[in-house]
Amino acid sequence: MIVEDVLCPFCGCLCDDIKVEVEDDKIVGVKRACRLGSSKILGHERTKAPMVRVDGELVETTYEEAYDRTARILKGAKRPLLYGWCSTVCETHKKGILLAEEVGGVIDSTATVCHGPSIIGIEEKGLAGSTLGQIKNRADLIVFWGANPAEAHPRHTMRYSSNSSGMFTPEGRRGRKVIVVDVRETRTAKNADKFLLIRPGTDYEVISALRMIVADKGDLVPDYVAGVAKADLEEVAGIMKAAKFGALLFGLGMTHSRGRYKNVDNALSLVADLNGFTKFVVMAMRGHYNVAGFGQVSAWETGFPMSVDFSRGAPYFNPGETAACDLLARKEADAMMVVAADPASNFPRMTVEGMAEIPVIQIDPFPNPTTLLADVVIPSAVCGVEAEGTAYRMDGLSLRMKKVVDSPYPTDEEIIQNILDRVRRLGDDN
Amino acid sequence: MIIKGGFVYDPANGVYGEEMDISIEGGKVVEESRDGKEIDALGMLVMPGGVDAHAHIAGAKVNCGRIMRPEDGRRGIEPKTKLLRPQTGYTVPNCYAVGYRYARLGYTCAFEAATPILESRHTHEELEEIPIIDKGALTLFGNNWEVLECVRDGDLDKLAAFISWGLSASRGYGVKVVNPGGGEAWGFGGNVKGIDDPVPNFGVTPREIIRGLMKANEILRLPHSVHLHTNNLGKPGNYETTLATLKAVEDIAATRDRQVLHVTHMQFSAYGGTGWRDFESKAPEIADYFNSHAQFTMDMGQLIFGSATTMTADAPLEYGNARLLHAKWSNHDIELEESSGVVPLVYGRKMPINAIQWAIGLELALLTKNPWQVIMTTDHPNGGPFVNYPEVIALLMSRAKREEELASLHELASKRSSLPSIEREMDWNDIAIVTRAAPAKILGLPEKGHLGLGADGDVAIYDINPTDLDPSKDHSKVKEAFAKAKYTIKGGEVVVRDGEVVAVPQGRTYWVDASVPEDQAAKVKADLVEKFAKYYSIQMSNYMVQDAYVTHPRVVKAGVI
Numbered sequence: 001m002i003v004e005d006v007l008c009p010f011c012g013c014l015c016d017d018i019k020v021e022v023e024d025d026k027i028v029g030v031k032r033a034c035r036l037g038s039s040k041i042l043g044h045e046r047t048k049a050p051m052v053r054v055d056g057e058l059v060e061t062t063y064e065e066a067y068d069r070t071a072r073i074l075k076g077a078k079r080p081l082l083y084g085w086c087s088t089v090c091e092t093h094k095k096g097i098l099l100a101e102e103v104g105g106v107i108d109s110t111a112t113v114c115h116g117p118s119i120i121g122i123e124e125k126g127l128a129g130s131t132l133g134q135i136k137n138r139a140d141l142i143v144f145w146g147a148n149p150a151e152a153h154p155r156h157t158m159r160y161s162s163n164s165s166g167m168f169t170p171e172g173r174r175g176r177k178v179i180v181v182d183v184r185e186t187r188t189a190k191n192a193d194k195f196l197l198i199r200p201g202t203d204y205e206v207i208s209a210l211r212m213i214v215a216d217k218g219d220l221v222p223d224y225v226a227g228v229a230k231a232d233l234e235e236v237a238g239i240m241k242a243a244k245f246g247a248l249l250f251g252l253g254m255t256h257s258r259g260r261y262k263n264v265d266n267a268l269s270l271v272a273d274l275n276g277f278t279k280f281v282v283m284a285m286r287g288h289y290n291v292a293g294f295g296q297v298s299a300w301e302t303g304f305p306m307s308v309d310f311s312r313g314a315p316y317f318n319p320g321e322t323a324a325c326d327l328l329a330r331k332e333a334d335a336m337m338v339v340a341a342d343p344a345s346n347f348p349r350m351t352v353e354g355m356a357e358i359p360v361i362q363i364d365p366f367p368n369p370t371t372l373l374a375d376v377v378i379p380s381a382v383c384g385v386e387a388e389g390t391a392y393r394m395d396g397l398s399l400r401m402k403k404v405v406d407s408p409y410p411t412d413e414e415i416i417q418n419i420l421d422r423v424r425r426l427g428d429d430n
Numbered sequence: 431m432i433i434k435g436g437f438v439y440d441p442a443n444g445v446y447g448e449e450m451d452i453s454i455e456g457g458k459v460v461e462e463s464r465d466g467k468e469i470d471a472l473g474m475l476v477m478p479g480g481v482d483a484h485a486h487i488a489g490a491k492v493n494c495g496r497i498m499r500p501e502d503g504r505r506g507i508e509p510k511t512k513l514l515r516p517q518t519g520y521t522v523p524n525c526y527a528v529g530y531r532y533a534r535l536g537y538t539c540a541f542e543a544a545t546p547i548l549e550s551r552h553t554h555e556e557l558e559e560i561p562i563i564d565k566g567a568l569t570l571f572g573n574n575w576e577v578l579e580c581v582r583d584g585d586l587d588k589l590a591a592f593i594s595w596g597l598s599a600s601r602g603y604g605v606k607v608v609n610p611g612g613g614e615a616w617g618f619g620g621n622v623k624g625i626d627d628p629v630p631n632f633g634v635t636p637r638e639i640i641r642g643l644m645k646a647n648e649i650l651r652l653p654h655s656v657h658l659h660t661n662n663l664g665k666p667g668n669y670e671t672t673l674a675t676l677k678a679v680e681d682i683a684a685t686r687d688r689q690v691l692h693v694t695h696m697q698f699s700a701y702g703g704t705g706w707r708d709f710e711s712k713a714p715e716i717a718d719y720f721n722s723h724a725q726f727t728m729d730m731g732q733l734i735f736g737s738a739t740t741m742t743a744d745a746p747l748e749y750g751n752a753r754l755l756h757a758k759w760s761n762h763d764i765e766l767e768e769s770s771g772v773v774p775l776v777y778g779r780k781m782p783i784n785a786i787q788w789a790i791g792l793e794l795a796l797l798t799k800n801p802w803q804v805i806m807t808t809d810h811p812n813g814g815p816f817v818n819y820p821e822v823i824a825l826l827m828s829r830a831k832r833e834e835e836l837a838s839l840h841e842l843a844s845k846r847s848s849l850p851s852i853e854r855e856m857d858w859n860d861i862a863i864v865t866r867a868a869p870a871k872i873l874g875l876p877e878k879g880h881l882g883l884g885a886d887g888d889v890a891i892y893d894i895n896p897t898d899l900d901p902s903k904d905h906s907k908v909k910e911a912f913a914k915a916k917y918t919i920k921g922g923e924v925v926v927r928d929g930e931v932v933a934v935p936q937g938r939t940y941w942v943d944a945s946v947p948e949d950q951a952a953k954v955k956a957d958l959v960e961k962f963a964k965y966y967s968i969q970m971s972n973y974m975v976q977d978a979y980v981t982h983p984r985v986v987k988a989g990v991i
Contacts (some may be wrong), residue, residue, distance in 0.1 A: 005969040016972045090555065101510055119497065126498045126752070126760035126772065131548065133765025133967030138617055159967065166965050167575075168631075244618055272759055275749060279619030281763065299496040300488075300525050300556050303503035303518030313509030314516045317500055390555065396490060396762070398552040399968065400976050 007401045008037040009087065009384030012286035012394035013153050013160070025405050027385070034154035040382075041404075047367050047379035058377060063410065063418075066378045070337065071422035073359045073376070077335035079311065080105035083324045084341030084363075086114075086288035088380075088412045089389025089401060093297040095416035096339060097308075102423050106309045106333070108324040109294040110287075110341050116319060117255040118284040119295065119305055121264025128271050130247075130281040132159070132395045137166030138279075141243035143179045145267065146203065146253015147285045150187035156285070161249065162191065168245075177239055181206070182253055196236060201258035202226030206233070207266040213237035214273050246280040252287075286394035288341075289384070293392035328354035337361040339412060340383075344369035363415055378415055381407035389413070431455070431922055432463050433889060436471030437896050439862040440478060442871070442880035446859050447896055452476065454887035457921040461883060469917060469924070473895045477862045479538030479888030479920065480819075481879050483869035484657075484694050484729050485810040487528050488542045488556035488567070490549045491741040494760050494772045495522040495811070499739060502774070514931060521739040521774070521811035529561035530931045531817050536890025536915035539870075539878055539937075540816075542567040543657075543694065543809075544608060544743050546768040547574075547973075548966075550600035554979040557939055562925050564878075564886075564984070566940035568657050569602030570743055571643055573613030575766045575965075576957055578632040581642035588957075590646040591950035594989060595958070599974040601941040601983070604654035604873070605647050608743035608768070609661055610639040616769040621746040625661055625675055636661050637678050648685040650944045652988050653874025655684065655727075657692045664747050666703040669712035672696075673719060676726060684725065692872055695731025695809035697791040709783055711790045711847035717797035724800070727872050729807040732791035732822050733784065734814025735777050741812065745769035766965055777814070785843035792825055792832065793847055796854045801863040805872060820912035823865070826856040828905035858896050866890075874986075875940070887922035890915050938984040945989030 006018040010033075020041060021029035030038040050066035051058040074080045082100050085093055086109060100107035111119060135142070142161045149156040157163045165172035180192040181203075189195045198206050202225075209225040212218060214237050223230050240246055248271055254263045267282065274280035286292045295305035302308045304317035307324070320326060324343070327333040328351035335358055344352055345368065355373050362374040365382045381387040386407030392398050410418075433452040438445050453463035486492055496503060496519065505520040506527065517527035532540055545553040545567045557565050571577050571593060580589035593605060611622045611629035620630060625637040644656045660675055662668040672693065684690040693699065700716045703709040720726060740751060745761055748771025752759030760772040777784040791813065798804040806823070810816040824831050829852070836844055844850045856864070870879025877886045893916040894908065901908045914929025925933045962970040977983075 005971045007972070016968050094559075101516065122498050122760070123500050124758070126758035127494075128759060128761040130761070130763035130769075131765045131967065133965065134617065134763040136967055137765060137965055272752070275619065275761075276753070279617070281761070295497065296493055296552070297555075299493045300559060302516065303496055303507075303522075303524045304500055305497050310510075310516070314507045315503075315518055317503065390551070392552075396494075396552075397549065397968070398555065399972055400551070400978070 003402065003404050006404055007384055007391065007399055008033050008041065009289050009382065009401065010037040010040050011153050011289055012292065013156050014289050014391055014393040014399060015155055015159065016399055020404050022405055027405060036154060041385055045367065046365055047371070047377055050379065051377040053375040063378070066376050067418045067422055069376050070361045070419050071426055073335050073361060074103045074105070074337065075423050075426045079327065079333050080335045080337065081324055081327050081333040082107045082337045083343060084110060084339040085294040086110040086291035086341055087383070088340035089290060089383045089387070089391055090293045090297045091389045092339065092412040092416060093294050094301065095413055095420060097298060097301050099416055099420045099423065101310050102420060104311045104313070106322055106327055108307045110291055111295060111306050112319070112323045112325060113346055114252065114287055114291060115255055115284045116306060116323065117261035118264045120261035120319060121268055124265045125268040125272065127268060128275060128281055129283050129395065131397055132393070135247045135281065136160050136164040136169065138168050138245040139247045140169065140175060141177045141239060141246040143181065143246065143248045144188055145181045145248060145250040146257070147249055147251025148186040148188045149285065152287070153285060161247065179236055179239065194236060194239065196228055196232060199227045203254050203257050203263040204259040204266055207263065207270050209233050210237050211270050211273055214241060214270070240274055241277045243278055246274065246278065248280065248282040249285055251285045283395060290391035292394055292396060293390065296392050296396070325351045331357070333358060335359045337363070338370050339363045342368040342370045344373050363412060365409065379409050380412045380415055381409040383412065387411040431465060431467040431469060433469045433471050433476060433891065436474045436476030436891060438476045438881065439858050440881040441859050441863045442867045443882045452881055452889060454919070454922040457887050459881050459883055459885045459887055469891070471891050474916060475858065475892040475894040475896050477536070477890050478866045478879050478881050478885070479890050479918065480536050481866050481869040481873070481875070482537060482540035482807065482816060483805060483873050484543045484807045485540050485816055486543055486741050486812070487540055487810065488560060489545050489553035490762060491770050491772055492522060492556065494762065495739045495741055498758055498760050498772065499774055502737065502739065513934060521737055521815050525556055525559035526561060529563055533562045533918050533920070533926050533931055534914060534929055535819055535912065536892065536918050537563065538888035538918065538920045539564040541565060541603065541873060544568060544570055544606050545600060545602065546570045546764045547596050547600040548764050548767055550602065550975050551979055554601060554939070554975055558979065558981060561934045562920055562937055564937040564940065566603035567600070568604045568606035569596055569600045570606050570608060570768045571596060572607035572610035572639060573768050575961065577639065577643065578614065578629060578634050581638050582632060582634045586642060586645050586649060587950050588953050589642055590649040590990065591946040591954045593646050593650060594944040594946045595951065595954055597942050597944060601975045601980050603940050603942050604652060604657055605643055606657045607640060607643055608659040609663065609747070610636040612661060612746055613743055613769040616745045617763060622661055624671055625678060640675065641679060641682065644679055644682050644691060648682065650989055651685045652942060652944060653986055655689050655692050657694055659694055659742065659744060660699045663698045663744055666701050666705050666709045668699055668701050669715055672699040672716060676719060676723065686874065688874055689727040689872060690725045693726065693728045695807060695812065696728040696794050697731035697733060697787060697813065700790050700794060706783060709786060709846070711786055711793060713790045713793035714797055714848050717794055720798045720803050724803070727803050728794065729805045730791045730795050731807055731809040731813050733777055733788045734808055734818040734821065735779050735784070735788065736814065737776050738814050739772065739774045739811045741772040743768050743770045745771040747771070748773045751775065765967060766961065779839050782840045782842040785839040786846050788839065789843045789847035789849040793849050793852065795826055795864065796852045801860045802868045802871065804864065805868045806864045820909045823861055823912050824905040824909040827861065827901040827908055829853060829855055830902055831905040855902050887919060889919040891917040936982055938982045939980050940984045940986060941980065942986045942988055945991045947990060
């Protein structure tokens with residue numbers, strides 16, 4: 001049996017045209033997906049059963065015991081941190097936020113070490129964006145800044161950007177210009193019409209120079225900015241102003257170099273400025289398939305998109321104080337639940353050391369380096385393959401993920417609900 | 431349940447302040463209730479639950495406002511309780527606050543004013559999280575490529591079939607049209623300048639789009655009329671566009687007992703002047719026109735001083751706002767369908783333009799003689815947040831309050847509007863019309879906005895004795911009482927007591943299922959198959975809002991067959 005139009009639970013492209021071949025409730029083939037997506041849908045090593053750490057070793061246990069242990073840890077903690085959420089569906093996010101409210105914890109998503117600075121930039125300036133289809137149909141200029149979709153979002157260029165075609169872009173790549181700005185010549189850069197090689201940590205200066213040139217104040221720009229010749233900057237600014245519809249698509253190269261959210265703020269301002277001359281949109285190239293979804297759910301439920309602290313009973317949002325890394329670095333968190341993420345691989349060392357000192361609960365279909373630090377491990381069904389639910393694409397479009405095959409594992413949503421029920425019962429007993 | 435002894439205002443049923451009992455059972459108003467429950471409303475004001483026909487309360491735009499405005503989220507924070515989720519925000523409250531705050535005002539129903547089909551799933555995700563009230567969403571059609579092509583080809587039956595499909599795909603309630611043609615032009619940074627300015631690449635004019643959608647709306651006999659946000663909204667001199675638009679559709683007749691066109695947040699479309707320097711009110715001209723054209727309705731879009739978050743599918747307007755005010759600017763274009771923008775701003779009493787805008791909303795409501803034609807809104811949160819409805823009620827009921835306010839405003843509010851000379855003060859019956867009876871009638875909700883037999887058991891009880899209190903003098907008491915309902919009853923359940931939420935049932939979501947002939951539906955489907963293959967960035971099979979997103983539906987049937 002072929003299941004059509006399956007959504008891919010890998011990256012922020014959230015491709016929804018995948019064909020999955022199923023035999024005897026097992027996935028035997030995947031078509032149209034990229035290498036990254038295929039490998040996730042086809043599946044790999046799973047955590048077989050719930051585990052708890054006894055005398056330093058993880059030993060298998062029942063789900064009931066794992067839920068009980070988790071509830072006791074969260075309920076007993078003074079400053080529990082509920083982190084992750086990027087590779088699960090919005091239905092799980094809703095339960096997670098409810099659980100954070102219930103235990104007076106802090107809830108944060110992987111955006112905190114990813115596009116968190118982009119969100120703070122948006123809080124400063126707003127975001128002039130569009131859906132990806134608008135770019136596909138109209139954009140005659142694509143600018144990738146600190147983003148390398150050839151490696152990280154393999155189907156992006158074909159489906160949505162450089163190489164896609166649409167109503168006003170029938171010639172696809174031939175009718176478009178592609179500019180890449182990066183600190184090294186990536187595979188994406190090799191496909192560009194113009195590549196700006198900038199020195200690491202100079203995004204802010206380069207964006208500022210472009211803004212000056214766009215605003216006809218180019219005479220104030222020095223001959224070289226961050227190693228880039230002024231003539232090159234003038235050429236890029238000229239291409240931007242001459243475009244009928246430009247799209248600036250930025251990645252972690254911008255958010256994680258010196259300047260961080262200020263870089264994003266400046267890039268958003270550049271796009272706002274360009275709209276005085278032509279049409280321009282801007283978008284963050286979100287990494288995991290539903291990291292954008294957590295921001296959406298958290299915003300409508302708590303008012304804030306990430307790093308929400310419920311210790312006072314009301315949402316309190318102050319990244320820099322209430323983000324996951326802040327709590328761990330200050331050794332403030334005294335328990336951590338990790339859902340559908342792998343902070344042990346991605347967090348700064350100091351914060352991972354913080355994790356090692358506190359009880360860690362992991363809810364995930366797969367073992368990963370966080371498993372090594374976990375005291376309770378609860379395996380779950382793979383969302384988008386074994387469980388349905390909602391996810392938000394990098395452009396904020398919400399789509400429903402399908403369940404393709406049955407799973408012996410409970411869904412993330414069921415797991416969180418079970419923990420929530422037990423936390424509430426413990427509350428009643430007190 | 432029996433609500434005993436209140437002064438009941440139920441204008442739809444000709445009840446004007448009579449002391450009478452209201453019985454509710456099984457969620458509906460009935461002749462007699464035997465469940466033994468009693469609510470003592472002696473000496474209090476009893477009205478049907480409030481109905482908001484136009485507010486931006488759910489979906490991508492609203493959440494965009496929340497995300498870009500943490501400073502707004504930090505206002506109005508209330509911690510969780512045993513019963514309630516935490517609340518945040520003033521202009522862009524979180525979902526829970528939306529439900530609780532409406533209920534506290536005695537409102538039991540509110541409609542989200544603008545949702546693109548493609549992003550309706552998101553809208554419904556938020557509507558599902560809004561507790562207590564019933565709700566629905568109006569679907570955007572005014573810049574949709576399929577609409578523009580049907581209008582260009584003059585194929586009204588196909589257009590009707592597309593509307594039917596779009597309402598079903600979005601689980602939407604009615605046809606919303608925002609700056610028709612302008613949203614498409616904004617795809618390349620342009621706009622349309624008036625109703626006869628052709629839309630680039632499509633060869634149709636806003637006049638043709640509005641007429642086509644209105645005719646198709648009437649072919650489908652939809653419960654609600656077309657709901658229009660005019661071209662040139664927010665610009666000085668735009669009253670001419672507004673009047674030209676209305677004149678362009680005078681020949682179209684409604685196929686149901688309701689208006690043929692609802693023009694929304696009229697305050698933003700009733701401006702005179704050639705620019706901001708000679709900006710002035712043209713509300714009297716608009717009201718005059720409505721006084722002789724009973725087939726049209728409007729809502730106020732009243733401005734409230736202080737913080738607002740403007741959000742609209744009129745994206746070029748928002749770009750203009752942001753540049754004018756040096757404000758934060760978000761924009762969101764939706765492939766093949768719409769564009770939109772969000773800009774936070776502050777309305778100042780001493781700002782001449784804002785002061786005149788404030789006067790215009792009140793002029794419209796007070797100069798339009800028939801209260802069934804002009805309903806109360808603030809275009810939440812564009813004119814200001816809906817929690818200020820009690821302030822607007824007090825202003826409509828008291829000339830003294832208006833004079834007090836005018837004295838604190840920039841003097842141009844008095845010079846460039848007719849407000850100082852308006853003597854009219856609305857009475858309780860007028861208020862019951864503009865806040866519940868008329869919005870329900872305009873939306874086409876026969877079980878809302880009144881307390882006749884079979885109506886929904888939605889009742890608001892305010893601690894006001896209308897025989898004692900002179901709202902003209904005691905306007906502060908009016909405002910206070912309307913801000914905290916003594917009781918709000920939703921579907922026969924007490925949800926608010928003494929201004930506090932005491933129960934949190936899940937409301938229903940209205941959507942319209944309009945039937946069309948199969949051959950027309952097939953023509954639309956063929957077009958859409960091609961559009962998904964070539965232009966949309968998702969598959970057609972993943973487009974439609976799934977039932978999982980509307981867990982408590984109230985499906986209203988309409989259509990050709």
